[in-house]
Amino acid sequence: MRRLRIEFNKRGKVRFVSHRDVVRIWERTLRRAGVRVAYSEGFSPRPRLSFGFALPTGYESDAEYLDVRLEPDGLHGPNDISALPMLLSQQLPVGMAVSEVAVIDPSAPSLQQAVTSCTWRIEVACVNAETVVAAVQRTLSVGELIVTRTRKGEQITEDIRPLLRSLEVDATVAMPSSDGSNRVCVPMIAELGTQPRAVRVPELMAALDPSVCEHHVHRTHQWINTDNGLRADPMPLSATAEAK
Amino acid sequence: MTTCADADPASVWSQLEPLLPRVQKPARYIGCEDGAVSPERHNKQINWLLTYPDTYEIGLPNQGLQILYEILNERLDASAERSYAPWTDLEVLLRREGLPLFSVDTHRKAGDFDVIAFNLSAELTYTNLLNCINLAGVAVRSNQRRDADPLIGVGGHCTYNPEPIADFVDFVVLGDGEEVVGEITELLFDWKAAGKNSGTRSGLLRCMSQIAGVYVPSMYEVAYNGPHIAEITPRYSDVPEIIEKRTVADLAEWPYPKRQLVPLTEVVHDRLSVEVFRGCTRGCRFCQAGMITRPVRERPAEQVRAMISEGLDRTGYDEVALTSLSTADFSGIEQVIADTITDNDRISVALPSLRVDAFTVGMAAQIQRARRTGLTFAPEAGTWRMRQVVNKLISDEDLYGAVESAYSQGWRRMKLYFLTGLPTETDDDTLGIARLARNCVEIGRTYRRSPSVTVSVGGFVPKPFTPFQWFGQNTAAELKRKIQLLRNDLRRAPGVRVKWHDPAATLVEGIASRGDRRLAPVIEYVWKHSGTFQEWSECFNHDLWIEAMEVNGCDVDWYVHRHRKPEETLPWAHLSAGLHKDFLWQDWRDALDELGLEDCRWTPCYDCGACTGYSIEHRVASATPPAGGSQGTGVDLYGAVPVNLQSRPQVRVGL
Numbered sequence: 001m002r003r004l005r006i007e008f009n010k011r012g013k014v015r016f017v018s019h020r021d022v023v024r025i026w027e028r029t030l031r032r033a034g035v036r037v038a039y040s041e042g043f044s045p046r047p048r049l050s051f052g053f054a055l056p057t058g059y060e061s062d063a064e065y066l067d068v069r070l071e072p073d074g075l076h077g078p079n080d081i082s083a084l085p086m087l088l089s090q091q092l093p094v095g096m097a098v099s100e101v102a103v104i105d106p107s108a109p110s111l112q113q114a115v116t117s118c119t120w121r122i123e124v125a126c127v128n129a130e131t132v133v134a135a136v137q138r139t140l141s142v143g144e145l146i147v148t149r150t151r152k153g154e155q156i157t158e159d160i161r162p163l164l165r166s167l168e169v170d171a172t173v174a175m176p177s178s179d180g181s182n183r184v185c186v187p188m189i190a191e192l193g194t195q196p197r198a199v200r201v202p203e204l205m206a207a208l209d210p211s212v213c214e215h216h217v218h219r220t221h222q223w224i225n226t227d228n229g230l231r232a233d234p235m236p237l238s239a240t241a242e243a244k
Numbered sequence: 245m246t247t248c249a250d251a252d253p254a255s256v257w258s259q260l261e262p263l264l265p266r267v268q269k270p271a272r273y274i275g276c277e278d279g280a281v282s283p284e285r286h287n288k289q290i291n292w293l294l295t296y297p298d299t300y301e302i303g304l305p306n307q308g309l310q311i312l313y314e315i316l317n318e319r320l321d322a323s324a325e326r327s328y329a330p331w332t333d334l335e336v337l338l339r340r341e342g343l344p345l346f347s348v349d350t351h352r353k354a355g356d357f358d359v360i361a362f363n364l365s366a367e368l369t370y371t372n373l374l375n376c377i378n379l380a381g382v383a384v385r386s387n388q389r390r391d392a393d394p395l396i397g398v399g400g401h402c403t404y405n406p407e408p409i410a411d412f413v414d415f416v417v418l419g420d421g422e423e424v425v426g427e428i429t430e431l432l433f434d435w436k437a438a439g440k441n442s443g444t445r446s447g448l449l450r451c452m453s454q455i456a457g458v459y460v461p462s463m464y465e466v467a468y469n470g471p472h473i474a475e476i477t478p479r480y481s482d483v484p485e486i487i488e489k490r491t492v493a494d495l496a497e498w499p500y501p502k503r504q505l506v507p508l509t510e511v512v513h514d515r516l517s518v519e520v521f522r523g524c525t526r527g528c529r530f531c532q533a534g535m536i537t538r539p540v541r542e543r544p545a546e547q548v549r550a551m552i553s554e555g556l557d558r559t560g561y562d563e564v565a566l567t568s569l570s571t572a573d574f575s576g577i578e579q580v581i582a583d584t585i586t587d588n589d590r591i592s593v594a595l596p597s598l599r600v601d602a603f604t605v606g607m608a609a610q611i612q613r614a615r616r617t618g619l620t621f622a623p624e625a626g627t628w629r630m631r632q633v634v635n636k637l638i639s640d641e642d643l644y645g646a647v648e649s650a651y652s653q654g655w656r657r658m659k660l661y662f663l664t665g666l667p668t669e670t671d672d673d674t675l676g677i678a679r680l681a682r683n684c685v686e687i688g689r690t691y692r693r694s695p696s697v698t699v700s701v702g703g704f705v706p707k708p709f710t711p712f713q714w715f716g717q718n719t720a721a722e723l724k725r726k727i728q729l730l731r732n733d734l735r736r737a738p739g740v741r742v743k744w745h746d747p748a749a750t751l752v753e754g755i756a757s758r759g760d761r762r763l764a765p766v767i768e769y770v771w772k773h774s775g776t777f778q779e780w781s782e783c784f785n786h787d788l789w790i791e792a793m794e795v796n797g798c799d800v801d802w803y804v805h806r807h808r809k810p811e812e813t814l815p816w817a818h819l820s821a822g823l824h825k826d827f828l829w830q831d832w833r834d835a836l837d838e839l840g841l842e843d844c845r846w847t848p849c850y851d852c853g854a855c856t857g858y859s860i861e862h863r864v865a866s867a868t869p870p871a872g873g874s875q876g877t878g879v880d881l882y883g884a885v886p887v888n889l890q891s892r893p894q895v896r897v898g899l
Contacts, residue, residue, distance in 0.1 A: 014276060016264055016274050017509060018269075021508055028559065028560030028561065031562065032558070058270065
């Protein structure tokens with residue numbers, strides 16, 4: 001059974017569409033594009049799509065992925081694959097587009113298992129850029145970063161410092177905030193681990209400084225750590241990359 | 245052309261955008277649906293804002309609104325955009341930021357449109373109507389509007405008695421809107437071109453009242469005699485005394501929606517819909533939709549097939565609903581279904597209104613191969629006697645045959661829909677619901693270990709233009725007693741679940757259903773005290789309605805529970821759905837005598853008025869009723885139950 005991995009983005013108004021709705025959009029998009037998706041067995045068969053870590057509603061992204069299992073006659077030769085990004089993008093809503101499609105090993109680990117971290121560009125709204133710079137330096141200098149969250153009705157505390165792979169802030173490009181307040185917006189780049197669980201951007205923000213808040217968040221990458229200590233994005237170096 | 249560009253300087257998107265991360269389900273405010281248009285504008289054209297006064301999820305699938313959206317956007321002299329009631333969380337933010345109601349297409353301010361036209365499908369949305377008008381920045385009372393304000397129009401089934409909201413709307417459209425929206429546009433065109441000059445609004449409305457199917461409440465005077473209406477008279481000689489509904493004679497000429505909107509977020513009925521016919525002559529006496537949409541107008545089977553296949557290809561949906569008031573009655577139904585599912589075995593066909601017989605279930609088994617949900621049947625009443633009263637002529641055997649067929653073909657759960665509080669209903673009739681449910685479970689046991697039947701009970705609200713329009717609605721206490729009776733009886737019935745509609749909500753629907761213009765301050769009171777989204781159980785506020793009635797001197801008993809006399813001038817006496825009052829009154833007397841009435845699609849005409857009055861007729865491809873069951877034709881195909889049928893003498897009202 002052939003398995004495709006699709007890389008797509010989500011920008012503009014459609015960022016307000018929830019992950020659950022994105023799943024439904026993909027089901028319709030693949031049907032419209034004539035891609036024959038395999039269905040699960042059972043009483044209520046579902047198309048066999050599997051997504052990576054859900055993008056929170058309201059965030060933009062250049063690095064969304066989904067895996068699609070195809071019916072035996074789902075697609076034909078390699079030419080079909082190279083035409084897919086254009087074909088699918090035409091059927092997606094404005095603001096969503098496919099950047100790459102590749103055939104992957106049907107037995108490869110799922111996106112949820114394989115992805116080890118995500119890079120986020122976070123526009124931080126704050127009173128002044130120095131506050132953010134100070135908060136970032138403080139955070140990076142301490143050995144632990146304790147967050148409290150509720151899980152199954154119980155308060156648990158946890159150190160997310162090991163999952164904070166990197167954190168950078170560029171105070172030189174502070175912009176007036178567009179929310180009408182007299183605050184400024186400072187871009188911050190954070191790489192947050194996803195295993196054993198994905199750290200969420202609001203958790204990082206809360207741990208940084210209660211006075212700063214996320215204003216506009218954009219996922220720029222999802223990463224898979226490889227055995228040799230390197231990392232790569234989830235697309236194999238083949239398929240449409242070559243076709244281009 | 246899609247709509248996600250924000251070049252329009254009239255758009256409020258840049259102010260709205262920062263609010264959206266703070267509200268639930270923000271996707272309902274972004275538009276961007278497949279099928280949405282970004283209308284070409286020139287400053288002369290008439291801009292319509294088609295608004296559904298409930299949430300996006302409820303309003304978006306509304307086919308009437310989508311049909312008018314396309315028809316108006318195809319015109320060179322008009323444009324149409326859409327709006328829906330913002331949920332309470334966004335409303336608070338909009339009011340705080342001083343932002344108005346907006347269109348989801350280009351996020352323009354509602355107040356910038358020439359017409360704001362609402363679809364009214366349920367009485368409990370009336371307070372949302374006021375809220376949307378107010379959020380648009382327009383005075384809620386029509387007599388306080390300025391010349392340049394948008395015209396506020398309403399259409400939809402509730403407008404067959406628009407009197408409770410008469411003071412809030414400028415015009416009302418009765419019946420099918422396909423043709424009349426164009427006629428209204430043409431009239432407004434000249435008025436707008438001349439600059440909407442001061443003092444011209446009432447003259448415009450007077451001209452509008454002369455368009456067939458358009459009712460302008462301000463052109464009529466209502467005189468009272470004590471609590472009763474003495475008469476309803478036009479203020480001017482050129483204003484018609486009776487406003488007749490509009491009826492599209494041939495659905496084939498209106499293959500809309502051609503590009504059904506595909507929302508990005510989940511909505512109710514999230515699937516392709518193809519309307520296979522309009523109107524119904526089964527003659528169920530409680531059913532307003534069946535009475536006001538006569539005659540039956542079938543879409544040609546060939547067109548249905550084309551709309552299905554093009555619609556599925558374009559939208560990517562895997563489900564198509566064939567809509568009508570009783571889809572199994574469509575002449576070409578079997579062939580249409582066979583053609584649809586041979587094309588693609590992953591496609592499901594939904595028949596939202598399943599007839600109660602084994603034949604129909606066989607069809608359902610064929611069409612739900614891909615995804616099988618529960619089956620819903622609507623016997624409506626628990627005993628044959630009661631079903632003769634309401635003219636839903638299905639026998640117990642029809643139901644058992646349908647249920648047996650469903651269990652034998654693999655269904656596990658079934659839902660049975662009933663009304664309680666029907667005219668002449670006795671406790672035996674109510675308990676008949678329990679007997680039917682128990683027997684259905686019993687039938688299921690021969691096929692499955694633990695079959696399940698859900699009994700859903702709604703309180704009956706008498707509606708205008710039905711034979712039951714004279715009937716005094718049961719009190720909420722009586723409805724509660726009947727529901728309790730049923731629950732007690734079914735307490736120890738394994739496999740039967742009982743669900744019911746809140747009798748308090750039924751009461752409030754009853755107030756508005758047959759109310760008159762004196763209810764305007766009541767609706768305004770409820771709206772002003774934050775009584776919006778009354779369709780939603782978490783928002784519904786019974787006590788507020790009762791308080792509003794008391795404060796404004798309106799008697800609930802008088803409006804809701806009182807039997808009307810035949811000589812009484814009903815609040816909708818100046819409106820017409822074509823039905824002769826004689827016919828309705830005779831049908832009411834027949835109901836009380838437990839006499840059924842045949843379906844006139846397949847039997848000689850009894851002249852209800854819906855065809856003869858407008859020189860139109862049924863458009864059906866088959867002159868014979870479909871096979872199976874007793875079919876509500878009055879012909880008892882099982883021979884188990886004698887059906888009393890009346891050949892109808894002419895009887896005058898009041899005799």
